[in-house]
Amino acid sequence: MSGLLGGIVFGLVGGVAIALSTMVGVYGERKIAAKIQRRFGPQETGPYGLLQLPADTLKMILKEDITPRQADARIFKIAPYFVFVPIAMGLVVIPVAAGWAALDSSIGILFFLAVPSLSVLGILIAGWSSGNTYATIGGMRGAAQMISYELPRTLSVLAVVILAGSLRPVDVVQAWRWWWIPLNFIGIVVYYISSIAELNRGPFDIPESESELVAGYFADYAGIRWGIFMMSEYGGMLAASLFGAAIFLGTLTWLPGPFGIITFLLGTGVIGSSMIWVKWTFPRMRPDQLMTTAWKVLTPLALVQLVIVGVVVPWL
Amino acid sequence: MNIVVVATALFSVGLYGVLTRRDLIAVLASVEVMLGGASVLLVGLARTIDMPATQLPGGVESVGVLIVVLAAAEAAVALAVVIAAARALSTSRVDEMTEVGG
Amino acid sequence: MNDTIVQIMWWVLAAGALAGAVTVVFSRDVLRMALGLGGFLVALAGFYMYYALPFLATVQVFVYVGGVLVLILFGIMLVHRSEGDARPGLSSRHDPGSAAVAVGILALVTSMLWPLRDVMTERPASAGTKAIADLLLGDLLPHFEAAGALLLIALVAVIVIAGGDDR
Structure with a gap:
């Protein structure tokens, strides 16, 4: 009984966490972008513009729900959930305290790598069912980009799995040592760049580029349906930052006992803010540069990292 | 016994699809259904029958992973052939692809 | 109660897999067919989880749903692009001969494996x-x-x- 009830409670908590992280993320993004561009961000609604995001959410919910005439209506409407649900499910296996995770699975790391990759389907379906060519092209580009960057991301996480000797996130957190950071440095960089590319963020946002494809695969989505796409992007950022902070940087064990969660959340915030920083600093990459980076730069680097770890492991 | 019936039913549905579908990609999807049905049959039988051969720890999962790898490779090559053929013959329907060569 | 829920889950998975397979074979819309295949593959992953093979289930989701299904969707988008409207219809040539073959295989395999029904136990450990x-x-x-x-x-x-x- 506690299984089902616990599952529902965690589902609600996770949903609220993603919604909150989206609000914080979008607010942070607008403020950080403003700082970088030497202007002020939202500052009218509420003190320091803190009520801007709740106001925007209210506006989105009240917008008219438009479905384009040439769109496949039923699939058009469920496509955002195909993107959101896998990314939200990925949050379930992340350890939040040293020795505890919502779903303590023995293959948790593989689960985290595999399940969010299903959102590629949502992007393809969203683009295709919108009924216009630009959305379809945006969807195909987005899908090609996401599946290309899955490879270096998986390989870089594999290096940490080899060091820890287990696919269970709780085991990896408990086996973490400080010298894993210099040893895995290439892997950390590869994971960071691949995560940004996976989320179609930052310099890799060709599929949703405002200046070229008019928001690409979600161009025809109005109001709260667009909001769900945004929630999956920021939820994915949250998941990638949490995972990186827990597995690669080991922030859960920097402070002993239950205080580890403080450094964990701080580390997550640092990684998330740096992702926002990167987006507003670097120019957008061309699609062919994007693919070249994934296949010719990041994958060989991840393999080099695997070789380094493989050579060092017998000496441990 | 239920798993045998269900898995074989899935295989039969896929077989019917391969025999009747007119579009090449639909045929490919039906082949994937057949593969999935056969794989579930194998795994289900291995997990419910007590034989020395199925007692090997991790054996069922290893063979299952190899089957998945095989299916993925086959799907990739089949799709490449389908796309090349559909481009060359300007159609994707099986009954219009009647020429060989050229 | 736990065991009953598990048994119900098995039947839900079986129904889902069959629904997906039937959608693949009988649907006229190409995107519905692809989604039916996706549902079928996820139901298969559920079956692997039922038989306590979590690694195989995750690999199935990763490779099949995240890879093969995406490939098939790409194939659909690349091949059907040359046609006029956005969602061309798929057709089948239904004939009783194929149906007889399919049902025949079902009957054949089931009757061959029928003597095994006494040897089958339920859900060993993983x-x-x-x-x-x-x-x-x-x-x-x-x-x-x-x-x-x-x-x-x-x-x-x-x-x-x-x-x-x-x-």
């Missing part, structure tokens, strides 16, 4: 990932290497077939 690794890198090493070689050959074949004539 092994860990370490056992899989020991097996794949130990006794099944030739199979593992062959699978790797097969993937490499498939990769080269796909590049050659889909790459065009300018090579």
Whole structure:
């Protein structure tokens, strides 16, 4: 009984966490972008513009729900959930305290790598069912980009799995040592760049580029349906930052006992803010540069990292 | 016994699809259904029958992973052939692809 | 109560898999067919989880749903682009001969395996990932290497077939 009830409670908590992280993320993004561009961000609604995001959410919910005439209506409407649900499910296996995770699975790391990759389907379906060519092209580009960057991301996480000797996130957190950071440095960089590319963020946002494809695969989505796409992007950022902070940087064990969660959340915030920083600093990459980076730069680097770890492991 | 019936039913549905579908990609999807049905049959039988051969720890999962790898490779090559053929013959329907060569 | 819920889940999975397979075979809309295939593959992953094979279930989701299904969707988008409207219809030539073959195979296999129904037990325990690794890198090493070689050959074949004539 506690299984089902616990599952529902965690589902609600996770949903609220993603919604909150989206609000914080979008607010942070607008403020950080403003700082970088030497202007002020939202500052009218509420003190320091803190009520801007709740106001925007209210506006989105009240917008008219438009479905384009040439769109496949039923699939058009469920496509955002195909993107959101896998990314939200990925949050379930992340350890939040040293020795505890919502779903303590023995293959948790593989689960985290595999399940969010299903959102590629949502992007393809969203683009295709919108009924216009630009959305379809945006969807195909987005899908090609996401599946290309899955490879270096998986390989870089594999290096940490080899060091820890287990696919269970709780085991990896408990086996973490400080010298894993210099040893895995290439892997950390590869994971960071691949995560940004996976989320179609930052310099890799060709599929949703405002200046070229008019928001690409979600161009025809109005109001709260667009909001769900945004929630999956920021939820994915949250998941990638949490995972990186827990597995690669080991922030859960920097402070002993239950205080580890403080450094964990701080580390997550640092990684998330740096992702926002990167987006507003670097120019957008061309699609062919994007693919070249994934296949010719990041994958060989991840393999080099695997070789380094493989050579060092017998000496441990 | 239920798993045998269900898995074989899935295989039969896929077989019917391969025999009747007119579009090449639909045929490919039906082949994937057949593969999935056969794989579930194998795994289900291995997990419910007590034989020395199925007692090997991790054996069922290893063979299952190899089957998945095989299916993925086959799907990739089949799709490449389908796309090349559909481009060359300007159609994707099986009954219009009647020429060989050229 | 736990056992009843598990039994219900099995039937839900079976129904889902059958619904997905029927959608693949009978649907007129190409996107519905792809989604039906996706549902079928996820139901298969559910079956693997039911039989306590979490590693196989995750690999199934990763490779099949995240890979093969995406490939098929790409294939659909690339092949049907030349047609006029956005969602062309798929058709089938239904004939009773094929139906007879399909039902016949079902009857044949079921009747062949019928004597086994007394030997079948329910849901034995699972092994860990370490056992899989020991097996794949130990006794099944030739199979593992062959699978790797097969993937490499498939990769080269796909590049050659889909790459065009300018090579």
